[in-house]
Amino acid sequence: DTGVSQDPRHKITKRGQNVTFRCDPISEHNRLYWYRQTLGQGPEFLTYFQNEAQLEKSRLLSDRFSAERPKGSFSTLEIQRTEQGDSAMYLCASSLPGQPQHFGDGTRLSIL
Amino acid sequence: AQTVTQSQPEMSVQEAETVTLSCTYDTSESDYYLFWYKQPPSRQMILVIRQEAYKQQNATENRFSVNFQKAAKSFSLKISDSQLGDAAMYFCAYRSATTSGTYKYIFGTGTRLKVLA
DSSP states (O other), X not given: OOOOEEEOSEEEEOTTOOEEEEEXXXXXXXXXXXXXXXXXXXXXXXXXXXXXXXXXXXXXXXXXXXXXXXXXXXXXXXXXXXXXXXXXXXXXXXXXXXXXXXXXXOEEEEEO | OOEEEOOOSEEEEETTSOEEEOOEEEOXXXXXXXXXXXXXXXXXXXXXXXXXXXXXSOOEETTEEEEEETTTTEEEEEEOSOOGGGOEEEEEEEEEOSTTSOOOOEEOOOEEEEEEO
């Protein structure tokens, strides 16, 4: 069990640029989740995949955000035309059905 | 919609003493899970303890135990014999268990626990 892996750990970019984050879940976990955590707050749900199917999206996930999990393994989260308010920690989690979620270390996004 | 409230932004405890972190939640569902997660500074979130709503018995994991009051919608975490390594942000989380429900977690705002040597 190598745990949930996220890359990069930290991303610094200029406003208006596009960024993409990657999440590798625990290998046998078919469920994958993305959350966003801002300073002093708890994580907020963004989206959920079961295998390759994106089954739920939060209203927080604006048109500038897109997530994929093409082969039911790793997932990517892309933010287009980044804005100052996108600065946050982006957390990925995975789980088996009925089991608690395991979280990665997160990707911290800083918008200049 | 479900909500989770942690009313204590910060708590302190002396090493070896006991501390209780509070969590209340609101839901109209009868079947759900509750969790406490620990997030040390700059490190990943780790599951501390889990409670199924249909179980009346309070969950325990070594020095960690919960006081689950379903009617009051309260789910507090007790840490006994506190250790320096317990210092972290603690998040309370809710997840629906209904078959048509969402699998997402709803988190509280967290309680920062300081352990004093």
